[in-house]
Amino acid sequence: MYIHMDTSDEMAIKIECDCCGVHEDCTPTYICSIKASFRGKWICGLCCQVVNEQMNRTPSATIEEAMESHMSVCNEFNSTMRLNPKLALARSLRDIARKKKKSTKHRAAKDSSESKIGRTTSLRSSSN
Ligand SMILES: [Zn+2]
DSSP, X not given: OOOOOOGXXXXXXXXXXXXXXXEXXXXXXXXXXXXXXXXXXXXXXXXXXXXHHHHHHOTTSOHHHHHHHHHHHHHHHHHHHTTOHHHHHHHHHHHHHHHHHHTSSOOOOOOGGGOOOSSOXXXXXXXX
């Protein structure tokens, strides 16, 4: 007789991202694995992606540095967008305008589809 360890039966609990504050429902096992790889911090799927990308871009950066830099972006967003949406909107429009100026032409076809899908690996079709 097999004892089947099926973690998908686990009850999901609500947890708040330490970066952006978004709430996600995740199983304790999953939460543990994320916390283990992010120095005891729980970060949501989006922040995970951003931190991973930052690590890819700057291989010399430690995971703490990547997280810190992303957290400061999130904090800034929370303290501007939440407190003063109008000002935040003006600022982000200004940023967009700036970025447009900078990267008008030399935008080589970047392969954006290669982003790692850390948590949706279960999407694999099980036909076969
Ligand atoms: Zn987050």
